[in-house]
Amino acid sequence: MPANARKKRNVAALKHAVRSYPGFLWWGLGQATNGGLGFYVWMTVLTAIALVGANAWAHQVAQGMIVTNMTDHVSWGLYIANFTFGVGLAAGGVMMVIPAYLYDDEEMHKVVIIGEAVAIAAIVMCTLSVLVDLGRPDRFWHLLPVIGRINWPVSMLTWDVIVLNGYLVINLHIVGYLLYMRYLGRKPNPKWYVPFVFLSIIWAISIHTVTAFLYCGLGGRPFWNTALLAPRFLASAFVSGPAFIILVMRILRITTGFAAPPKPARTLIQIIRVAMTINLVMLASELFTLFYTGGAHGESAKYLFFGSHGHYGLVPWIWTAIACNLIGTGLFFMPDALERSNTRIAACILCIVGIWIEKGMGLIIPGFIPSTLHEIVEYTPSLTEWKVTAGIWAFGFLLLTVLLKLITTVFAAEAHKTEIA
C-alpha cells in the first residue's frame, strides 16, 4: 500500500473517530434496518409474534399467574425450561471462542463474532424468560444492588443474576469494540479485547455451572440433586451452541453471501461429536443410577420415561428428545457432516430440539413430579405460556438479526476496502 494512501486512511479514520461510539451505534442501527423485501417480511413477522407475546405477558401480569398452568405442585414451567436452554445456548455461543484464541486459529475469528452475537441474543432471552416468570415484575428493583436487598452470596439465584448480566456486558463490549475498530478501519488493540475474551470463556462456563447449581443445590428435589447436572449442562451447551451457530452461518451464506472458510465449521462439528458423546454417556450413567437403585431418586425418572400411577404427560416429550439426540448424534458422525451438506443441517436441528426438550420440559418439570410430598400433579403449558415464550424467541431472533446485519455490513465494507487496496 502506498504511503500516501495509508496516510489518507488514517486521516479518514480520525475523522470517523470524532463521530464517536454512539455515532457508530446510530449508524449501525441504520445499516441493520436496511434490506430487501424478504428481510422486511422476516422482521415484520418477528415483530408481530413478539407483540403477541408482550400482550399475553401484560395480561398475565394484570390477571395473575393463574393464566399459566403452573401450580403450587409444579411451580416452574415452560418459562424456566426455556431459560435453562437459553443459558446453554449463550454459553455455547462463546465456547467456539476457545479454539480461536487458545489455539490461535485465525480462521475462527470471523465465526467467533457470530457466536458472540448468538450469546448476546440468548442472554437477553434468558433475562426475559426470568422476568416473565416473576409474580411481581413491578418489584424488580428489589433485585438490584444497593437499592435492593440481595441475598448474596447465599442464594444461588443472586449468583445467576450477577453472572448472566456480567456475561451480557462482557460480550457487548467485545462485539462492540471489535466492530467499532473495523468500522474505523483500525486494527483492534489486543489489550482492549483479549483479556475480555478470556474472561468471557471462563464466564461462559460459569453461567451454565451456576444455572445448574440453581437446581442441583436443592436437597428436597432428588431428581435435580445430582453432581452430574452441571457437567451435563456444559456438555450439552457445547452441542446446542455450535449447532445453532452452524445453522446461523448457513442462513447467512444463503441470504447475504457472508461466508466463512469451511475449516471453522469442521472444528465445530468435531467439538459437537465429542461433547454429544460425553453428554450421552453421562445420561446413560444417570439413568443407570436412577433405575438400578430406584427409590425416591428414581420416582421422577420413572414418571418421565414410563409414566407413573396412570400419569404419562412427559413420556412423549422425553422419547422425542432421546430419538432426536440419538439420530442427531448419529448424523454428526457421518462423514457427510463435515461438508456443507443437508446431513449437517438435519443433525444440528435434531440435536437442538433434543437438547431443548431434555434441558427444559425433560428436566425442570419432572423435578416437581412427584411433589416433595409425593403427590402427582401434571403440567402442560397454557396458551398464554406458549404465546409469551414464542414472543421471547421472536424478540431474540429480532435482536440476533439486527446484530448479524451489523456484523455482515461492517465485514462487507472491510472486504470491499481490502479488494481496493
Next chain:
Amino acid sequence: MTTDNASPQEPHDGEHLKPLLPILDQHSTRRTLLKTAGAALGLAAFGEALSPLMVIPENVSVDEFLQQHYKELTDEDKKKVFARLEAETKERFGANVTITDAKPIPGVRFAYAINVSKCNGNGKCMEACNKENNHHRGVDQSYIRVLEMTKGSMDMEHGSTTYDHTVPQDDKFYLPVQCQQCDNPPCVSACPIEATWKEDDGIVVVDYNWCIGCRYCEAACPYHARRFNWELPEIPAEEVNPNQGYLSNRIRPQGAMEKCHFCLHRTREGRAPACQEACPTGARVFGDLNDPDSAINYVLKNKRVFVLKEELGTKPSFFYFFD
C-alpha cells in the same frame, strides 16, 4: 444524528463505498421516512400490546411501589404502611381490619409436635387455618396438608392428600404436614432478595410486600410448605378475619409467596395457633422449647420423636411422635 443516518455514510473511505451501497444514495430520504414510520407504528403497537399493564399504576400506589423491606421500616413507616394496607383492604374486600406487628417474645423459641397415634385425619386443622389466615376461598387453601398414609410404611409415596371418605380408615394413619420452621431453612437460603427470613422465636416469615414471586423458595422447600398467590385471593367481606398481622395472616397480594407462620399474631400474644385450637383429637402440641415445663418439652423428653426428611439436614422445629 438523523442526518448522519440519512446521508450516505460509509465507515472507511469516502469515494470507495459509494458503489457498494448505492441504494443509500438514491433512496435515503424515502427509506428514512419509511423506517421512521415503521418505528412509530411498531412503538404504537408495542404500547397497545402492553396496555393491560395499566392496571399496575391503578393497583400499586407510589407508596407501595417504593416501600422498603420490613427490616428497614421505622415504627413511623410501619404505621403509615399498615394504615395504607388497612384502607386498601377496606376498598378491595369491604372489610374493616386492624394490622398489627407482633414481635417475637424475647427468650421464646416455638416448636410444634403432632401425635400421629391420635390424629385421625378429620381435617379440622385445615379448615381453621383457612379461616384464620384469610386464605383464598376460591380454592381450598390452607397451610396444612394431611397425608393419609398406609400402615406399614412411612413412604409418602403410599400417601394421599385427596382422600374424601370417612375417617379414620382402619388400615391408614394420618400425617399432617405444614411448614416445619426449619433451623436450617432451604427456602431462606434460596430467596434472592431476603424476602423471607427466620425470626428470633424460630418462625420463618415472608414480607409479602417485598417478595418478587420468583418461586425459588417453593422449589427449595422439601415439605411443600410454601404457597404462591396465583391470583388475588377472594374472600367475602363477612368472612375476613379482621385481626391481622403484617408478617402473618393479612390478605396476601397477588403474585407473592406465603406460608405457615405458626399464627404468630396469636402465639406471640400467648394464644394457641388456630390449627391446635381446632383439633378435636388433641394430637397437636405447641409450645416454647426454652421453657423446661412446656408441653412440647415433655413430649420431646418422654416420647419417641421423629422429624420428616431428617437426612436433608433442615433441622425442623416440627416433630412427630407415636403414643
